[in-house]
Amino acid sequence: MNLTDELERSFGDGPVPRPVDDHLAAGRSALRRRRGVTGVVGAAAGAVALTVVLSVTGGTSPDTSPDIAADPTPTPTADTSAPAEPASAPWTDEMTVVRYRDGELEVRPGAVVHERIDNPYAYEAPQASAALDVTFEGRRSWVIATLRRPAGPSSKVEFGYSESTPSNGWASFADYVADQTDQTTGGNNGWPDTLVLTGSGDVVASPGSEILQRTDDPQLGPTFAAPGEPTGAALVTAAEDGQGYFVVWRIVEGQLDVIYTPPIDVVGATFEELLSYARMQYAGGEGLR
Template sequence: MDTDIRDEIDRSFGDGPAHPPLEQQLAAGRGAVRRRRGVAAVAACAAVAVLGASYALATSGTSPDTRGVVATDPTTPPTSAEPVWEDDTPIRYVDGELQIRAGVVVHEHVENPYGYAPPRTSDGLDLTYEGQRQWILAELKGGGFGYSSSVPSNGWADFDAWLADQVDGAVPGDDGWPATVELAADGRVVAAPGAEIVQRTDDPRLGDSFASARTPTGAAVVTVQGETRSYFVVWRVIDGKLDVITTPPRDVVGATFDELLTYARAQYASGEGLR
């Protein structure tokens, strides 16, 4: 009996894999990044003597004109006197000036956020290198340079909030997110002015990595006046001070409160957390 070869091919393919569970989708939605507050990497490099620059230089000042700029190779090959990139860093200082590696996309550049006097200097950059978005704070000092970096939204609302926190040493909670909850005089955690708690629990069961036993903790979905989407927050009260951790609104869309709690528990059980 003749068989249509197209039917045989169609039957050889199954129905395909099942959709991943929501916890995986939430994790992927956050870019599968670590949630640690503070810097993600520190690189210390020796200063490089140079007779010429082989890659495009970043512009000076707080520079909106650098948004989306891609550093490119020079039109002529470097000479033997020009330095080559000997490590895997997206930026470097050459002869006292910042250089951006070829192919790096600069979304925002703030020159000298520390306000150092020459020859010291510093630079804050929101950039993409090899497909990875990074927030970087670099310093040139003492004959060498170093930089710290963080994954975007790793506890801060935006690049400006992160940079201000790194430069000014802002107090915990000054992270650029809107106020969602606050500590009342009687010790209760209540909605902040202009905010409304939609759902909450005072027993989120986030584990010892989040807070020790008998530490007041909680979690809630909160709306904020003027905002179109809700926030998922978790909190702990340590030595009479409220520490609130906020997740981006995009992570709340389409998820139930129980699903958000399940994701948070998994994050703290793994040691990653939500920052």
Template sequence: MNLTDELERSFGDGPAPRPVDDHLAAGRSALRRRRGLTGAVGAAAGAVALTVVLSVTGGTAPPDSAPDVATDPTPTADTTAPVEPASAPWTDEMGPVRYRDGVLEVRPGSVVHERIDNPFAYTPPQASAALDITYDGRRSWVVIELRRRGGKDEVTYSASVPSNGWASFADYVAEQVDLTTGGDSGWPETVVLTGSGDVVASPGSEILQRTDDPRLGPAFAAPGEPTGAALVTAAEDGQGYFVVWRIVEGTLEVIYVPPIDVVGATFEELLSYARMQYAGGEGLR
């Protein structure tokens, strides 16, 4: 007896084998499942890569989905930081200095060689300054004043070529102060104020032409302050001077134009020049 044969017969024949076509169909289904799983994994990897790009470039994930990659919080504006007001622009007709909101400002690009603060000794909020300054290749000595007239701030500005009759910048400033305060200015006396409040030629001087309504504007005098302008021959040196004046609180202030600037000009031309200077905020000094 063959023991191996007996054992095989004891198990019986078992179930009938599946047809070959069934085995092939099952194999194809398994292959499709493996391919579908691989595609799903690839799609998930693609979604992660897309989220990274959006995070770097500032994009955002769709509203219904949670971000796959942590990102830094979006920066927000600091609303507590002080905001500096933009400086008012400088225009071509402006000089190299100005007063803005009571503060003296120097035009960008200017070089200040020397500066004297408040030479007129004004009490705040009034102020004054004198500067030896170069702007746009041109050096000049300037005086600027901030005065309170009729409840309003008024600025007057004047400029001169350096050393134009003065030994130093300090001498120039001292003369401008004397012109305004009525001290010994170095200019010859041309007009004086009488006890009755009239402006007349000084003894020996002669007024050739004059007007008591020069229309120099609020930069020169406050409304109601007496003003005037004249072409005068001074008794002291026989020179012709164009002068403008104002009477402030009973004091006569006379401003001179040097004789060199008067020669060849008519009275009307000098008046027009003075009006233009005060309208531009520069003045005659």
């Protein structure tokens, strides 16, 4: 007896199998149901993503995106505070009491102006000139300052400065200004005659005056005289008033030009100290006038 055959017969034949076509139809229905569920889930996910994007970019849903919200940016406001006053530039020399800065005339702090005449040379803007009767540190002087802008693309602004002792040859401050700006005479400096030019081209003391110390090579540089022009410097006593003066001179086109330093500036200074000061002034472009 075959035991395997006996066991198979004991189970019976079981239910009749369904036709193959029924299995295929059932499978297609199940597939359609799965696809429909997937489409619904995908559509729902797409709606959620769109909502997040709107919340971030539009900021219309603060409850759903608290980390994105921010305080509004304040509107910038104009600064209504007054600008700080620019600091005055330091005075780099010890002699001039007025100067031009950015085209405007400035008076040295502490100086007292007794009288002022604006633009005595009648320059046209942006050039300018001014004459002042001024006292600084106990010394009174008459000064004329000019601001020149020669024509030409490479020309630079030139500052001119001349100073005279009050009443040193003039009856009044107005006379001094008129004399200095007289284009026909070229201006008289008001100083006493101390040096004269001889017919042989030598510079000597005027009659009654005395040269105490001198050099014919003061080394004042090209801002004082062109190469080859005779120059010099000296301590002299004037016959006219007996005062001592430190002077520098140059001979330009056969004419002697003597530049004086007020007597008060000579007291207590050696000839070498005065000469060093003159060199510094001309090296800086200021000069002694």
